[in-house]
Structures are given as C-alpha cells and as structure tokens.
Amino acid sequence: MTLQATISTALRVLGQLRRDPRTLALVFGVPAFLLILFRYVFDGQEETFDRIGGPLVGLFPFTSMFVVASITMLRERTTGTLERLMTLPLAKGDILFGYGLAFALVAAVQGSIAAAVAFGLLDLDVDGPIWLVVALAVANAVLGMALGLFASAFAQTEFQAVQFMPAFVLPQILLCGLIVPREAMAPVLEAVSVVLPLTWAYEALSLAVAGETGWQVARDAGIVVGCAVLALALGAATLRRRTP
Amino acid sequence: MEPEPAIRIADLVVERGGRTVLPGLSLDVANRRVTGLLGPSGSGKTTLMRAIVGVQVVQSGAVEVLGLPVGSPELRSRVAYVTQAPSVYLDLTVRENLRYFGALLGVPPARVDAAVDAVDLRGHEAQVVRTLSGGEQSRVSLAAALLNEPEVLVLDEPTVGLDPVLRRDLWTLFHDLADGGRTLLVSSHVMDEAERCDELLLLREGRIVASEPPGPLLQRTGARNLDEAFLMLVAEDE
Numbered sequence: 378m379t380l381q382a383t384i385s386t387a388l389r390v391l392g393q394l395r396r397d398p399r400t401l402a403l404v405f406g407v408p409a410f411l412l413i414l415f416r417y418v419f420d421g422q423e424e425t426f427d428r429i430g431g432p433l434v435g436l437f438p439f440t441s442m443f444v445v446a447s448i449t450m451l452r453e454r455t456t457g458t459l460e461r462l463m464t465l466p467l468a469k470g471d472i473l474f475g476y477g478l479a480f481a482l483v484a485a486v487q488g489s490i491a492a493a494v495a496f497g498l499l500d501l502d503v504d505g506p507i508w509l510v511v512a513l514a515v516a517n518a519v520l521g522m523a524l525g526l527f528a529s530a531f532a533q534t535e536f537q538a539v540q541f542m543p544a545f546v547l548p549q550i551l552l553c554g555l556i557v558p559r560e561a562m563a564p565v566l567e568a569v570s571v572v573l574p575l576t577w578a579y580e581a582l583s584l585a586v587a588g589e590t591g592w593q594v595a596r597d598a599g600i601v602v603g604c605a606v607l608a609l610a611l612g613a614a615t616l617r618r619r620t621p
Numbered sequence: 622m623e624p625e626p627a628i629r630i631a632d633l634v635v636e637r638g639g640r641t642v643l644p645g646l647s648l649d650v651a652n653r654r655v656t657g658l659l660g661p662s663g664s665g666k667t668t669l670m671r672a673i674v675g676v677q678v679v680q681s682g683a684v685e686v687l688g689l690p691v692g693s694p695e696l697r698s699r700v701a702y703v704t705q706a707p708s709v710y711l712d713l714t715v716r717e718n719l720r721y722f723g724a725l726l727g728v729p730p731a732r733v734d735a736a737v738d739a740v741d742l743r744g745h746e747a748q749v750v751r752t753l754s755g756g757e758q759s760r761v762s763l764a765a766a767l768l769n770e771p772e773v774l775v776l777d778e779p780t781v782g783l784d785p786v787l788r789r790d791l792w793t794l795f796h797d798l799a800d801g802g803r804t805l806l807v808s809s810h811v812m813d814e815a816e817r818c819d820e821l822l823l824l825r826e827g828r829i830v831a832s833e834p835p836g837p838l839l840q841r842t843g844a845r846n847l848d849e850a851f852l853m854l855v856a857e858d859e
Contacts, residue, residue: 385724396712457708466697467725619678
C-alpha cells in the first residue's frame with residue numbers, strides 16, 4: 378500500500394461524485410429534509426423528536442454511504458475498471474482505504490449539514506456535544522461504506538445492489554433500539570440485535586445526545602470501528618485479482 | 622543466441638462457466654514483435670489474454686511473462702492490459718482518467734500528454750469520457766496502458782470500430798512501440814489485420830492451429846490471402 382495510491386483513489390472517487398451533482402444534492406439534502414419531516418410529524422412532542430432526532434443525524438450517513446459505495450464498486454466491477462486496477466501496481470488496501478477516505482469526507486459534510494439543520498433550524502435539544510454526534514456520524518458512514526462494498530460483491534446488477542439496502546440496513550434500524558427499546562422486543566430479536574453493528578452505533582449516539590461522553594460511548598464507538606474494519610477485511614476478500 | 626520469448630505458456634488449461642476454453646495450450650510470444658492473436662469469436666482469445674495478465678483463474682499449466690511467473694507483483698508495472706470494452710471511468714474526463722492511472726503507475730504528469738498524443742485524442746482532454754464516441758473511448762483505454770511505457774502490451778481487439786485511417790495510425794504506433802523494444806500481443810477477429818503483424822498465432826477452439834509470420838504462412842498453405850489460409854487450416858484441422 379502507498380499513500381499516493383490511496384489518496385489518488387480517494388480523489389478519483391470524489392471526482393466521480395462531483396460529476397454527479399444530483400447524487401450529491403440528494404446525499405446532502407435528503408437527511409435534512411427527513412429531519413424536518415420528523416420534526417413536524419412529532420409536532421408538539423418535542424421530547425420524542427429530541428430523543429430520536431439526535432441519533433438520526435448520526436444514522437443517515439450509514440444508510441446513504443451503504444448505497445453509494447456499493448453502487449460505485451458495482452460499477453467498477455461491471456465496467457471492467459476493477460479488473461484494470463487489479464492488473465496495476467495497486468494494493469487492495471489502496472482501493473478500500475481510498476474509498477473509505479472519500480466517503481468519510483462526504484459523510485462529514487453530510488453529518489454537518491444534518492446537524493446544522495437539526496440543531497440550528499429545528500431547535501433539536503441534546504445534552505451532549507454536537508461534535509461527538511458528527512464524529513459518530515462519520516464512523517457510521519465508514520461502517521455503512523464497508524458493508525456496502527462487501528454487499529456489492531453479491532450483486533450482479535444495480536437493481537440488486539439497491540435492494541441490498543433494505544435487506545442489510547432496515548432490519549438493523551428496526552432492531553437497534555431507535556424505534557422500540559431493545560428490552561421490549563421478543564427475546565430472540567433482542568439477542569440478535571446484540572451482534573448487529575448498528576445497535577452499538579445507535580447506543581453510542583443515544584448516549585452522546587444524553588450527555589454521556591464516558592467510556593461506554595468510547596466502547597460502543599470502538600465496536601462500530603471494529604465492525605467497519607471487519608467489513609473492510611471481508612470486502613478485501615471479495616476483491617480478487619483472478620476471477621473465473 | 623535466440624532471444625528469450627516475452628511470454629511463455631505451457632499446457633495451460635482454463636475452464637470458464639463449466640466449459641473448457643483452453644484445453645492445454647502451449648505457445649511462445651516473441652520479444653519485441655507485434656504478434657497477432659487471431660481467431661473467430663469464442664476461440665479463447667480473451668481468456669488467453671486474461672491468463673497472460675494474471676486476472677484469469679486457471680486450472681493448470683504455466684504462464685511466464687518476461688521470465689517471471691504470472692501474478693508476480695513486479696509484472697504489474699511491466700505489463701499492460703487493455704480490455705475489449707473500454708475500462709476507464711466514464712464519469713471522469715480523459716485527463717482525470719489518465720492522471721489517476723498515471724498516479725497509480727507512478728509516472729510524471731507530463732506522460733499524460735504524451736499518451737493523449739499517441740492515441741490522437743489531443744483536444745479531448747477535458748471531455749468527460751461518457752460523451753466520447755465508442756472508438757474514442759477505447760483509445761482513452763489504450764492511452765492509459767501507454768502511460769508508463771510497459772515492456773509488454775496485451776491488447777484485446779484495440780482497433781474494433783475504428784475507421785481505416787485511425788486503424789492504420791494505431792498499427793503504425795504498435796510497430797513503433799515494437800521497434801522501441803516493446804512486445805505487443807494484439808487480438809483481432811478480422812483477418813485483414815493479420816498481415817500487419819510480425820508474427821501470427823491462429824487460435825481455434827482453444828488450440829493453436831498456426832504460429833508463424835504472415836509470409837511463411839501464405840507460402841506454406843499456398844493460399845492467396847490470410848483469410849483463405851485460415852479457412853484451409855481450419856479444414857485441415859477438422
């Protein structure tokens with residue numbers, strides 16, 4: 378792995394996104410739009426909005442980076458650029474970390490915009506530091522990207538890749554405790570939720586917005602980063618120099 | 622002393638999708654020559670090229686390039702591969718594509734201009750590849766392979782869909798590269814390109830039916846042209 382190849386790859390991915398302003402507008406605009414929706418769906422129930430609004434800011438990047446990364450990688454596979462990269466002096470890590478760098482940057486912007494709208498415009502009230510929410514958003518984005526890269530290996534078409542989003546992401550959102558506290562779920566589901574990375578991402582976020590910045594947040598964030606590394610390793614295993 | 626062949630293949634067996642594409646192929650590709658790999662579609666040309674650049678899963682056999690077993694990391698900067706379908710980023714400009722591949726190959730940015738000139742795309746540098754014609758897109762893909770002046774170039778149907786003038790220019794470029802010490806393996810399914818090659822490999826159903834320069838091939842078969850020679854060899858083969 379070389380720094381130049383990693384950074385070049387990150388710049389290339391960002392360059393591709395820059396040529397697709399509509400996607401960028403959606404990535405940056407949709408979370409803000411959804412937060413506004415949430416705020417007025419829970420009109421007059423500020424407490425509910427305060428409880429879920431903060432974590433949502435941190436969870437959006439997970440979903441969008443999952444989709445964007447898996448489609449970008451799928452295109453590399455189907456257009457033959459991945460095969461070309463595999464014939465070049467470039468380590469798999471350069472590709473994965475290049476992607477990671479690029480999407481973390483996009484997520485930082487996305488998270489900041491969502492945070493600005495939530496805290497500035499919608500008077501979302503949290504006890505914890507806002508920077509921590511944004512930082513956790515970036516970590517979740519890297520996790521989403523890593524899972525997306527992994528999932529893209531199992532998609533032959535963009536239709537399939539898009540369908541992986543509800544398949545991989547929605548169950549995790551249902552089980553993470555955002556909608557119903559995990560203790561209230563059927564015991565089987567509660568047990569399943571323990572091994573899903575988004576559960577820990579949500580816990581970190583809900584603790585952060587509750588004003589807890591201690592070791593438990595650090596542990597949960599550590600689990601998220603660990604899962605991202607694991608997913609990246611799985612993703613690396615799906616990048617083969619030789620294919621049948 | 623005979624120069625070492627640039628590419629050496631022994632008993633190569635490749636199966637794809639449950640079908641044996643190469644049933645035990647052995648061949649040499651001469652150093653510093655333009656070798657044409659010819660044969661009908663489905664004869665195994667692309668599979669053979671993929672095996673040579675190390676992206677094909679092979680069942681058995683040995684493939685050596687520049688004296689090194691295929692898959693050696695060192696070969697990745699010494700061998701370039703251009704696929705039949707242009708493998709460049711359609712949503713980036715010509716220059717952005719070439720800068721990226723150049724950065725991976727570690728070449729100075731000035732090489733981008735040289736590669737653009739070599740494939741006659743001057744004036745298109747700032748154009749997004751998606752907006753180029755099919756022939757132009759495949760030349761961008763070719764330019765990316767010329768950036769670091771690799772010793773071996775494996776080109777899968779690089780002249781498909783190009784007009785006669787461009788085709789002539791590209792063949793001139795191929796010969797200039799060979800004169801400069803490069804080895805080129807160029808596939809085609811059009812026989813009229815065969816006469817532009819120094820050496821020919823005729824592939825049929827995964828087997829080599831002829832391996833010699835165009836002149837001797839014509840002489841040996843007594844055919845009037847290479848098309849006819851190929852048909853005669855196929856008839857003999859059956």
